[in-house]
Amino acid sequence: MENMVRRTFDILDWCETNYPREDALGGKANGKWYTYSTSEYKAKSHLFAMGMLAKGLQKGDKVATVTTNRPEWNFVDMGLAMAGLIHVPIYPTIGDDEYRFILEHADVRYVVVGDNKLYEKISAIAAEIPAIEGIYAFEDFEGCPHFREIMELGESKQAEWSPILEQIKSAVSPDDLATIIYTSGTTGVPKGVMLTQENLVANFTSHARMHNLGKDHRVISFLPLCHVYERSVNYHFQYKGMGVYYVGNLGQIVPAIKEIKPHMFNSVPRLLERVYDGFISKGKELTGLKKVIYFWSVSLTRHFEYNKKYNFFLRMRIRVADKLVYSKWREALGNNIVYVVSGGAALQPRIARVMGMAGMYTLEGYGLTETSPVIAVNNPALREMKVGTVGPVLDNVEVRIADDGEILCKGPSIMKGYYKAPDLTAEVIDEEGWFHTGDIGVLEEGKYLKITDRKKEMFKMSGGKYIAPQMIENKLKESFFIEQAMVIGENEKFASALISPNFEYLHDWCSQHKIHFRDNEDLVQKKEVNSQFFKEVAAINKTLGQHEEIKRFRLVCEEWTPQTGELSPTLKLKRNFVTKKYKHIIDAIYAAKTPNGGNGLRLPKVKVNLRFDMNELLKRIKL
Structure with missing residues (x-):
């Protein structure tokens, strides 16, 4: 049966035959959920494919999408695949230079954006790239044609293009290139990863076997579809016959969970x-x-x-x-x-x-x-x-x-x-x-x-010992007080860390302890705050090898986000960026004469015991 799905767009026939449903795809607009049935999904994908062909695109041409999650993304994705076109999905949160590089490097001919804000950003860049012939939008606003116009073009030319599309579909091979996905560029210029139909299908049909949920279940999708992780599982959900509801705004996740009740x-x-x-x-x-x-x-x-x-x-x-x-x-x-x-x-x-x-x-x-x-x-x-x-x-x-x-x-x-x-x-x-x-x-x-x-992130200290920073950073982030951390110390005598606090939690803690501060810059200088972080770091040091212990740290007053540059769109630490941004702090850490602690104080030894006396507790609740 699985041999029926050899290209991504084979999912459409697969679901129509095995898992037809009224809510194959769902989205939210103006505060209300709306859905597309399996048959609507298939029909609209075909119309989009014919519209693209009618505009003169040929096998191997590239079309980019820049949008938050929405069900209509699938019409574009499936339509491009069945027409032998290559989908170049791009994060909606990257900078202008990255947009310019990707759009030029990928030889993109058309772009589909999400909303007015993205259109304003992309259109200014696209105007400088002669290869880009047009921009369409998923949302209605003045100044940009709606992507439905492509489907309407396909519908008006259906008699002409439908038989041609069927020929093209049958000729699309599993070896054909399906997409180019640009890596988020934590270490430099983004690289365009070329994935074939077989690459994608072999992967999602394999991990779809990891559970037994299916046609009786619903899911929500909120991680960016432009990333291969969410995209592959998106195929997986559809392949299993599950109803997929898309959340385009992270602030809508909690309401979506309560309303959709996903499995x-x-x-x-x-x-x-x-x-x-x-x-x-x-x-x-x-x-x-x-x-x-x-x-x-x-x-x-x-x-x-x-x-x-x-x-x-x-x-x-x-x-x-x-x-x-x-x-x-x-x-x-x-x-x-x-x-x-x-x-x-x-x-x-x-x-x-x-x-x-x-x-x-x-x-x-x-x-x-x-x-x-x-x-x-x-x-x-x-x-x-x-x-x-x-x-x-x-x-x-x-x-x-x-x-x-x-x-x-x-x-x-x-x-x-x-x-x-x-x-x-x-x-x-x-x-x-x-x-x-x-x-x-x-x-x-x-x-x-x-x-x-x-x-590539492992480094050697001056004494010859190696440090695996990610492992230590993950331990540091187990603390409620620590949102992000970067361990440093290459070619130095000891390891240190830059710490971006969990400011929401820290503000609540300060309120409980009657600690007053003007702003975050003032907050991270407070003696009481640093003392608490000393305890947190000391507790984590007890779980590390001697050469791995964090001997000094500094709190920074900024949150690290993709928007401010410290994190990639997939929330990975951009070490080069952070190192350059805080060079003055790093230099100060290793210029200090005192061997231990933040601000020159020795890290206290802290005994941490999070276990309860179960017998005593059971007596108290009379079990």
Whole structure:
């Protein structure tokens, strides 16, 4: 049956035959949800394809989209694929220079934008690029033609172009280029990753087998469709016959969850950290016995492991905690969540355990744009899951750990190469066809892939010891007080860190402790604030090797975001940017004479005990 889906647009016939539904795709406009049926989805995709052909585009021509998530994105994506055209999806949040580079480098002929704001930005850039013939918009506003005009053109020329489109569709090969996706450029100029129809299809049909949800279930999609992670899972959701509801504004996620009551969604660790923080904050609002019971329930989650058999007494405790606390967590996320897939960065194990104990399995996965993207993911269908790992390798991907620890992979989802850059392609795909991921990892129990760091981000200190900064940064971010951190110390005697606080949490903490401040710049200078961060860092140092300990740190007064440049659109740290921006602070850290602490103070030794006396607690709540 799966052989029926060999190109992405084969999903349309596949769903019409196997999973027809009235809400194949859904979106929200003017405060109300609207949907497209499977047959409408298929028809509109065909009209868009014919419209593009009627405008003179030919196989291999490129069309870009710059938009937030919306169901109509799929009409463009599927229409381009069936017409043999190449889709170049671009983030709606990057800078003008990146837009200019991508639009020129990809030889884009037409652009479809989301709204007026994006049109104003793109049109000014497109005016300088002769190859761009036109811009259309998903939303109605003056000055820009609506993308429906392309479909109307296709409809008016249907008698002429329908038989030609059918010929073109049948000629589209799995080996044909489907898309060029530009990497977010954490280390320099973006690279155009060329993915074929086979790359995409081989990947999503494989990871779609990881669970048994399907035609009776709904999902929400809010991570950018321009990123291969959300795009691949978007195909996966449709292939499984699930109704997909798109959220274009991150501020709409909570209402969408309450209204749609999804059974599954795709996420990134930072959002799940916010969910976790919300659970903890809720508990802190309670008083007396209710608060004790709440945090007793939180503490029970440390026992969670997939496939673990709990003893009788622990099962009884979990049952009580579920009735009193975990059920409220499920309710807050729509009461239907079965799975959350997490990717893009490391997920803190405590979050997987909290969500898992509440019956919402949070499945960590791993991959790159160049691998279409999934290499490994925790797999509930086969009961192959392990907290703290990205799960087993996909059944059609081969993984090898090189002598230096780098993860190498091979399979049908490995990219065709970088567009117009055979030299760069040769740097990452060796003569034997192995793709070099640049990530360091191990296979636990010979099966579960665990990522430990980025190869290029590891650095050596002056004493010869190596530091894997990402691992330490992830530990630092487990603190409620720390939003982002960057570990530094290459060629220095000791490791240090720049820390961007979780200002929302820190402001609440200051309010509780009656600490007054003028602004964030004043706040990070406060003695009481720095003392609290000393405790947080000292607690984390206890979990690190001696050479890995953070001897000094500095708090910065800015939040790090993609808009301000410290993070990529996929929320990865831009180390070069941060290093340049805070060079004066880094120089000051290593110029200071005192060996330990922020602002020259010694980090205190802090004993951290988060466990409860269970027997005493059980007596108090009379179980």
